[in-house]
Amino acid sequence: MHIEDGILSLGACAAWYGACAALVGPGIVQIRRKAQENLSYKPFLAMVGVAVFVISAMHLPVPVTGSCSHPCGTPLAAILVGPWAMTVISAIVLFFQAIFLGHGGITTIGANTFSMGIAGGLSGYALWKILRGMHAPLWLAAGAAGLVGDLVTYLVSALELALSLHGNVPLVKQWMIFFMGYGPTQLPLAVVEAIFTAVVLQAMASRRPDLLPGVLTGAHAQKGA
Amino acid sequence: MSNPSRINQPRSEPFFDGFTRAMLGAMVVFLLAIFASASYMGHHKMEAAGTDDKVNNLATTVSHGEHHPFIDLPGDSQLGAFSIANFFVGIIVGYQWLRLFGKPKEGQ
Numbered sequence: 001m002h003i004e005d006g007i008l009s010l011g012a013c014a015a016w017y018g019a020c021a022a023l024v025g026p027g028i029v030q031i032r033r034k035a036q037e038n039l040s041y042k043p044f045l046a047m048v049g050v051a052v053f054v055i056s057a058m059h060l061p062v063p064v065t066g067s068c069s070h071p072c073g074t075p076l077a078a079i080l081v082g083p084w085a086m087t088v089i090s091a092i093v094l095f096f097q098a099i100f101l102g103h104g105g106i107t108t109i110g111a112n113t114f115s116m117g118i119a120g121g122l123s124g125y126a127l128w129k130i131l132r133g134m135h136a137p138l139w140l141a142a143g144a145a146g147l148v149g150d151l152v153t154y155l156v157s158a159l160e161l162a163l164s165l166h167g168n169v170p171l172v173k174q175w176m177i178f179f180m181g182y183g184p185t186q187l188p189l190a191v192v193e194a195i196f197t198a199v200v201l202q203a204m205a206s207r208r209p210d211l212l213p214g215v216l217t218g219a220h221a222q223k224g225a
Numbered sequence: 226m227s228n229p230s231r232i233n234q235p236r237s238e239p240f241f242d243g244f245t246r247a248m249l250g251a252m253v254v255f256l257l258a259i260f261a262s263a264s265y266m267g268h269h270k271m272e273a274a275g276t277d278d279k280v281n282n283l284a285t286t287v288s289h290g291e292h293h294p295f296i297d298l299p300g301d302s303q304l305g306a307f308s309i310a311n312f313f314v315g316i317i318v319g320y321q322w323l324r325l326f327g328k329p330k331e332g333q
Contacts, residue, residue, distance in 0.1 A: 001277065002281075003284075004294070006293055007281060007285065007292045042325065060259065061263050063262040067273060068273055068276070100307040102303065105294065106296065107295055161280070167287070182276050
């Protein structure tokens with residue numbers, strides 16, 4: 001989902017920057033509020049940011065398709081630090097990946113943040129909230145968030161490319177052409193991300209529920225209290 | 226968050242406790258999976274390229290224009306830039322540590 005420079009038009013890049021900025025703003029507000037409530041929130045946020053940086057640059061080989069791709073880590077991060085704060089983390093992560101690793105473009109940070117941080121993070125978080133609201137087990141809600149957040153990231157990334165480049169080809173057809181470039185490799189990795197998200201959250205809930213204030217409800221929250 | 230009294234206590238648990246063993250085990254499993262996958266792909270002459278690159282190249286064929294980094298540094302100079310920035314940002318973050326992460330003073 002790391003779209004490089006020179007692929008999207010400058011107008012499209014500016015539009016994605018604008019869309020991204022509109023959602024990063026509430027993230028900054030959320031970080032300020034939570035940091036005032038909880039002194040440990042900022043270091044925790046920094047550590048989660050580091051985790052997202054590493055996870056989203058971690059290329060794993062998928063022998064079925066003969067190519068490599070990476071998980072995102074944003075659904076897990078959205079659950080841990082909050083969905084809006086996640087958008088800020090994602091923008092910072094993608095900025096550093098673009099500047100220092102050449103992973104994704106500089107002009108496309110807005111588009112990449114929109115797909116990974118906003119669409120991926122928020123969709124995963126929304127599913128987590130819905131499933132937890134329906135009293136689904138923690139591992140199931142977390143796993144579903146990881147799976148869906150990962151796939152939505154790549155669906156939106158393919159849509160961003162299709163919106164700019166479909167020309168005379170029907171938008172949906174071009175969208176699916178781009179998504180089929182990602183999909184076969186990404187599907188197994190989405191399953192890996194689901195397992196990873198479920199295991200990490202389950203482990204944190206069991207061993208360090210104090211790191212998840214406001215995240216856990218019911219028996220897990222009582223254990224941490 | 227973490228209990229300060231717990232942090233200050235000398236730890237009696239062995240170094241290779243359950244958590245450390247689980248992390249090392251997970252790392253070994255992941256590394257074995259990567260080596261096995263890479264070996265399989267190498268044996269079958271698969272490229273093992275990143276899907277991001279594949280789709281970016283596919284998009285380039287559609288857009289009929291070459292893509293290249295907005296700022297492109299040749300060779301190891303990119304590593305040099307990364308190291309320099311990390312070095313100075315690390316010093317600044319260390320210098321400003323209390324301002325960034327410390328407890329606000331009364332009235333602030």
